Amino acid sequence: MTESLAKVNRRWQILSMSRTLTKTPKSETTRQAILAAAQRQFYENGYDGASVRRIARAVPIDPAMIMRYFGSKEGLFSAAVVIDLKLPDPGAIPRDRAGTAFVAHFLNLWEGERSAIGLPILLRSAVSNQDASDKIRAVFEKQVAPTVAGLTDADDADTRAALIVSQLFGLALCRYILKLPPVAEMTQDEIIARIGPVVQGHLWRD
Amino acid sequence: MTESLAKVNRRWQILSMSRTLTKTPKSETTRQAILAAAQRQFYENGYDGASVRRIARAVPIDPAMIMRYFGSKEGLFSAAVVIDLKLPDPGAIPRDRAGTAFVAHFLNLWEGERSAIGLPILLRSAVSNQDASDKIRAVFEKQVAPTVAGLTDADDADTRAALIVSQLFGLALCRYILKLPPVAEMTQDEIIARIGPVVQGHLWRD
């Protein structure tokens, strides 16, 4: 009967992952600690480079707990990396400053308090993990593309969105991952002044 | 004495790596086969994702041979990834078309015959391998930055070079690694028409 007990536990754990939390049972503390450690590790080393065992050591907790809480490394990754770009309503963006607004928004997102969660993690992971690149594509389709479409009347809004993304990802890549000196050292304002017009150009040129 | 024999062999092998090849001893064929397989694996899976054993299996050859020829996985990587951007002399580039020329040059480099060798490999590897990002920085400093400096009179040529690189890397990332649909599917001409002006802007704006 021990096996069926384990299965019930597993099932409960899967349920608890999606339930809305009102109280904070002891487990929730651990859950959050695991997520925080996982985000840090995934951010610093990418999906493959981060190991369940090292994440567990950082919490600290037994690796087996991670499997219990999240089912697998993939499950942990999915739970740890939740992307909400919080893009504003296109209607609320003044069109003549949309480019700089865009860049400022992303810099703020990437360098704000919760910066460990999000695109830089995906960027580091996507080169070796299919799930991560799928997630990036999903973010592009569901969050970036619609917003850009709301900002331009052009019929090639998707292409324009992709070009904007390519510039923003290139920025993130050079600044946070490669740490290419000039890009890594520029102030936010300098970046906004330089990249803003590029984004604006992608939106409006032609 | 067997150990000292092995060491002598190793020393010969290190010498042979740097010698100019006039004849083609049997070993050179194997060497090239290993390099070709390594480039492919590094390109497809990045430094960490590629394994010495799988490269060896692809040749096919015994993994120990790779150690003999290249000393270590790092040594193989260094030998396999040699970056020469072949950037033209700045003086030969018409300044009003420098942007499109730049983009066309890189697309040609990345999608030409020897495309497996080069930046896309580094890009995939750099997220998890320090050597790879160091190499990228070296390429930036020794090849891109000087060329850009020769194209502009501005005193912030380094910053401009970095911004150009961030756009080009973003393009490569989205097109070859993330395979983000709109970017991955655009024709070379479309990309040149869209990104060229951005590069031109980084060179000349202000």
Added chain:
DNA sequence: CGAAAAAGTCAACATGCGTTGACATTCTGA
């Protein structure tokens, strides 16, 4: 030819990985 050098093979090593199931402890509510 025949010896020495080169090229290639094989088995093993230590390590780290994701994951598992049995077990021990702690907490909670009837």
Added chain:
DNA sequence: TCAGAATGTCAACGCATGTTGACTTTTTCG
């Protein structure tokens, strides 16, 4: 209080990795 649920620990599994040293086969050349 005390059963049962929740939480946490431990040891082990099978596997893949980079690397090594002893070995055998093939090539080269006096």
